[in-house]
Amino acid sequence: MKRQGETDEQDPDVEFKKPRLDEEDPVIKDDPDWDDMEVKLEYNDVEVQNGGENEGFSDEEDTKDGIIEKMEDIEASDHQEAGEIGAAGELEPQTDMGLRYKVQLSNIYKFSSRGDVEAFCKKNGIVNVKVKKIPKVDNALLTFMSEAEMNVALRVLDGKIMKGKSVSLNVLALNVPQRKEKPTRNDRSESDDRTPSERLADQVTPLWRKPYEEQLAIKSTELQRVLGRKGLVSELYAIQNLREDQRRDLAWLESGTEYTGGVPCPFRDIIPSPITENYRTKCEFSIGRDLSGELTVGFLLGGFRSGEMIVMDPSETKHVSKPALVFARIMQDHVRASEYPPYDRKLKSGVWRLLVSKTFLSGENMMVVQIDPRSLTEEQIAQEKIALQERFAAGAAAAKLNLTSLMYQEWTGVFDGFSDKAPLTLLAGEPHVHEVLCGIKFRVSPFAFFQINTPATEILYGIVKDWCGLSAGVRDTVVLDLCCGTGTIGLTLAKLARRVIGVEMVKQAIADAKENARANEIWNVDYICGKVEQVIPQVIKRVTREMKVVAVLDPPREGVHASVIEAIRACTELRHIVYVACNAAAAVQNFVALCRPTSNKYKGRPFKMTRAQPIDMFPHSKPVELVLEFRRDPPASAPAVADPTAAMGSVASVGANPAAPEGGSNPLAA
Numbered sequence: 001m002k003r004q005g006e007t008d009e010q011d012p013d014v015e016f017k018k019p020r021l022d023e024e025d026p027v028i029k030d031d032p033d034w035d036d037m038e039v040k041l042e043y044n045d046v047e048v049q050n051g052g053e054n055e056g057f058s059d060e061e062d063t064k065d066g067i068i069e070k071m072e073d074i075e076a077s078d079h080q081e082a083g084e085i086g087a088a089g090e091l092e093p094q095t096d097m098g099l100r101y102k103v104q105l106s107n108i109y110k111f112s113s114r115g116d117v118e119a120f121c122k123k124n125g126i127v128n129v130k131v132k133k134i135p136k137v138d139n140a141l142l143t144f145m146s147e148a149e150m151n152v153a154l155r156v157l158d159g160k161i162m163k164g165k166s167v168s169l170n171v172l173a174l175n176v177p178q179r180k181e182k183p184t185r186n187d188r189s190e191s192d193d194r195t196p197s198e199r200l201a202d203q204v205t206p207l208w209r210k211p212y213e214e215q216l217a218i219k220s221t222e223l224q225r226v227l228g229r230k231g232l233v234s235e236l237y238a239i240q241n242l243r244e245d246q247r248r249d250l251a252w253l254e255s256g257t258e259y260t261g262g263v264p265c266p267f268r269d270i271i272p273s274p275i276t277e278n279y280r281t282k283c284e285f286s287i288g289r290d291l292s293g294e295l296t297v298g299f300l301l302g303g304f305r306s307g308e309m310i311v312m313d314p315s316e317t318k319h320v321s322k323p324a325l326v327f328a329r330i331m332q333d334h335v336r337a338s339e340y341p342p343y344d345r346k347l348k349s350g351v352w353r354l355l356v357s358k359t360f361l362s363g364e365n366m367m368v369v370q371i372d373p374r375s376l377t378e379e380q381i382a383q384e385k386i387a388l389q390e391r392f393a394a395g396a397a398a399a400k401l402n403l404t405s406l407m408y409q410e411w412t413g414v415f416d417g418f419s420d421k422a423p424l425t426l427l428a429g430e431p432h433v434h435e436v437l438c439g440i441k442f443r444v445s446p447f448a449f450f451q452i453n454t455p456a457t458e459i460l461y462g463i464v465k466d467w468c469g470l471s472a473g474v475r476d477t478v479v480l481d482l483c484c485g486t487g488t489i490g491l492t493l494a495k496l497a498r499r500v501i502g503v504e505m506v507k508q509a510i511a512d513a514k515e516n517a518r519a520n521e522i523w524n525v526d527y528i529c530g531k532v533e534q535v536i537p538q539v540i541k542r543v544t545r546e547m548k549v550v551a552v553l554d555p556p557r558e559g560v561h562a563s564v565i566e567a568i569r570a571c572t573e574l575r576h577i578v579y580v581a582c583n584a585a586a587a588v589q590n591f592v593a594l595c596r597p598t599s600n601k602y603k604g605r606p607f608k609m610t611r612a613q614p615i616d617m618f619p620h621s622k623p624v625e626l627v628l629e630f631r632r633d634p635p636a637s638a639p640a641v642a643d644p645t646a647a648m649g650s651v652a653s654v655g656a657n658p659a660a661p662e663g664g665s666n667p668l669a670a
């Protein structure tokens with residue numbers, strides 16, 4: 001089934017026939033259902049959702065009414081990239097200096113409580129929100145601390161089903177000051193002597209004023225806080241009513257005294273990004289007017305108490321790639337020459353909305369122009385498409401850049417970013433671009449997630465490979481690439497693994513992953529389109545117990561839903577996880593859920609965190625990638641296994657072994 005906006009021409013959903021299904025491979029049980037798994041899982045998905053528990057949303061009505069989130073309804077953009085520059089130029093959810101953003105959530109069941117609305121938001125990954133709900137009315141007021149958080153909610157929640165009703169969102173107020181008398185940092189005042197470029201830089205790259213070494217130290221200290229005594233450790237100790245044996249399961253936390261910053265496992269020095277300037281491979285540029293009223297393609301300068309919408313030239317920012325700056329300028333020339341106005345986010349009128357750029361070190365570049373077509377005739381739109389083609393082709397040629405793909409999107413929704421809810425039309429070139437990572441060429445679709453700093457990603461994947469315990473010539477490990485996106489992590493590991501099984505809920509990304517496997521002639525991989533929490537028990541059943549299994553979990557920045565961790569905990573055969581977190585603070589509840597003592601909800605033995613490695617992917621900005629390794633003992637009754645890394649020895653030996661070798665396949669064997 002195609003998702004909205006997919007046509008054969010735009011995105012040929014290449015059917016990947018595994019050229020060599022390893023029928024004799026003992027890793028994967030010879031199961032005729034395996035090839036049909038994608039189809040079966042979609043069917044199962046329906047069954048699970050109708051009959052199963054809906055964690056985080058206590059009311060039973062969703063399931064009674066048969067409310068089903070079909071796979072094709074799941075937004076690609078549910079996986080907001082870490083540090084993504086949205087249309088507003090935001091880099092991460094951060095409070096916008098005392099400002100508030102208010103949104104009305106409409107068409108909800110009028111007897112819903114505030115708790116119901118909060119649970120609905122939480123279930124969809126929206127946690128930093130204040131909810132007001134008046135009894136017996138069919139709407140609620142959502143207040144966000146930052147525009148970035150509001151934008152994510154607009155994108156994720158709009159049209160979702162709550163208690164049998166499709167909710168809608170409407171922005172009520174932007175930039176509302178928390179206290180009227182308190183001026184914001186960006187208000188035009190005598191006291192703010194920053195240049196406009198500095199204001200923008202403070203917003204999109206808040207660490208830019210500090211030397212890079214200092215930025216790294218700040219990030220490292222913050223991660224130690226998140227994992228250490230004021231974060232993960234204290235959250236685990238705070239769990240109430242534990243039995244004596246459960247308390248013993250937390251004994252490894254004591255080793256926090258032996259490692260850096262109170263982190264209860266080896267915490268390595270942060271690895272700097274190999275490039276610190278112009279590194280971003282993806283940007284979303286707004287279109288509007290700058291402080292002098294000039295039409296500009298750049299980043300929205302937030303934080304004006306008056307609610308002004310100012311778009312700033314991005315050319316002095318440190319992180320935007322040079323090709324992206326050139327293409328933004330080409331778009332700006334087009335808009336300045338156009339007779340049509342830019343889109344006004346407050347009035348919700350006008351034409352030019354957004355330019356999305358994907359610019360890769362491979363030299364391939366994709367541009368998506370987003371417009372609001374409502375004020376244009378069919379004929380005017382047709383003319384504009386031709387004019388855009390000509391403008392971009394000439395501009396790219398003059399700058400000696402490849403314009404691999406030029407796309408066009410008509411969007412009338414409330415969300416002021418790049419939405420995958422409207423189709424794309426190919427104006428010129430190919431429907432995909434490619435990037436080379438660790439020697440493998442990856443196809444990237446417009447909506448698919450791809451890491452935004454290629455050289456730093458290669459370092460990250462090297463760590464993941466080492467920590468998975470993979471080494472040349474052995475090939476005894478099955479890698480579960482959970483939240484695999486376009487398959488990048490698993491495919492870079494495949495030649496060292498017995499088999500790679502990728503799980504991802506976005507269909508277009510799975511199509512990319514399959515095509516990436518085929519194009520790179522990597523055959524020991526399988527891809528399953530589904531939610532990890534629903535797929536994982538079936539996947540595990542197909543992996544024989546005698547083999548080593550490692551799961552790489554690389555979720556969106558807020559981590560995975562609690563049900564994913566529940567499912568992982570319940571799979572007793574899975575005892576080794578390499579978790580890639582792009583926002584450890586936001587994902588800390590996942591770490592707590594992995595490590596907390598066994599409970600009715602979290603079955604199976606708890607994991608222990610065994611090492612931590614930060615890598616900077618976002619110079620000048622606050623996010624940082626963190627690779628964490630988790631391991632656990634086999635269940636008491638489990639038979640001996642062939643996997644030497646799974647035999648963890650005593651609980652105490654995990655945390656209490658500061659001499660554990662780093663980088664080897666078994667840090668616990670020493």
Ligand SMILES: C[S@@+](CC[C@H](N)C(=O)[O-])C[C@H]1O[C@@H](n2cnc3c(N)ncnc32)[C@H](O)[C@@H]1O
Pocket residue numbers: 076078079449450451482483484485486487488489503504505506509530531532533554555556557560561564
């Ligand atoms: C940070 S991206 C990582 C993608 C990939 N590992 C990479 O490095 O390019 C997170 C991915 O998780 C997917 N995702 C989020 N929640 C999921 C779930 N419950 N089940 C399956 N995939 C999920 C998103 O669609 C997204 O592609």
